[in-house]
Amino acid sequence: MKECKECPWKIRNKHNDSITEFSKRMDKPHNCHMTKNGGDKLWEINDETKCRGRLKYEKKNSQLE
Secondary structure, three states: OOOOOOOOOOOOOHHHHHHHHHHHHHOOOOEOOOOOOOOOOOOOOOOOOEOHHHHHHHHHHHHHO
16 A cells, blocks of 8 residues: 555645644545545545545554554
């Protein structure tokens, strides 16, 4: 499982931080913002376009429990 080159979970900036912090705070996954429908429908989850960085975050946190 590899993130895209612009993944907000990997690339730090103000915009990406707002995506990841909201995702963590609300415990809400999101689509990859680089895919055709991901950017327009970031929070309308589709398994095919789900953000790989978020998936890695979920996997890491599930192992800690």
